Amino acid sequence: MQISELNHVALHVADVETSVAFYRDVMGLKQLPRPAFDFPGAWFALGTQELHLIGGRNQAVHSHNRGTHFALQVRSIREAETQLQAAGAEYRPAKKRPDGAWQVFLADPDGHVIELCDLGDADSSVLVSPSP
Numbered sequence: 001m002q003i004s005e006l007n008h009v010a011l012h013v014a015d016v017e018t019s020v021a022f023y024r025d026v027m028g029l030k031q032l033p034r035p036a037f038d039f040p041g042a043w044f045a046l047g048t049q050e051l052h053l054i055g056g057r058n059q060a061v062h063s064h065n066r067g068t069h070f071a072l073q074v075r076s077i078r079e080a081e082t083q084l085q086a087a088g089a090e091y092r093p094a095k096k097r098p099d100g101a102w103q104v105f106l107a108d109p110d111g112h113v114i115e116l117c118d119l120g121d122a123d124s125s126v127l128v129s130p131s132p
Contacts, residue, residue, distance in 0.1 A: 008043075008050040009070050011112050012057040016040045018109045019053050026087040027072075027114075046072065061111040065092070069105070069113035077102040077118035 013019040020042045023029045029044040029051065040055030063069055074080045077094045081104060084091050091106035102118040 006049050008052050009046070010052040010054055011108070011110070012061075013053050013055060013108075013110050014057045015109070016042055016053055016055040022109050023051065023053070026084070026089050028083060057110060063107070063111055063113040065105045065113055065115065067113075069115055071103075071115035071117050074116050074118050077104060077116065077120075080104055080116045080118070 011019075020031065023042075023044050024031055029046065032043040032045055032050065034041060034043045042053045044051040044053075081091070081094060084104070084106065089106055091104050094102050094104050096102055100121050102120060104116040105113055106116070107113050
């Protein structure tokens with residue numbers, strides 16, 4: 001099997017409209033057309049990939065910055081923080097990783113943890129795993 005790239009990330013959410021507002025208004029993602037599935041949901045653009053929200057979650061979310069989460073690369077961590085502040089979002093302030101990249105963590109309305117990362121001057125030798 002040869003995998004060419006990540007296509008999408010799917011998150012199970014309790015309230016689709018609340019999550020749509022978060023990903024559209026706080027995160028600034030563009031909403032995409034979605035096929036007429038027989039269950040609620042919404043799709044968003046993540047660069048060339050997508051975020052799929054699937055409605056009807058009724059169990060706890062187990063997500064943490066050192067556990068299950070997903071990361072979105074941003075052009076500027078400072079711009080990201082400014083946008084989050086303007087939206088009134090709660091987040092952990094920017095912190096520099098040992099490789100030089102900057103990270104901000106926040107949670108969506110369901111508790112899914114999102115990492116925003118700015119690779120900036122990060123040491124690229126530790127960002128890419130060697131090929132087997």
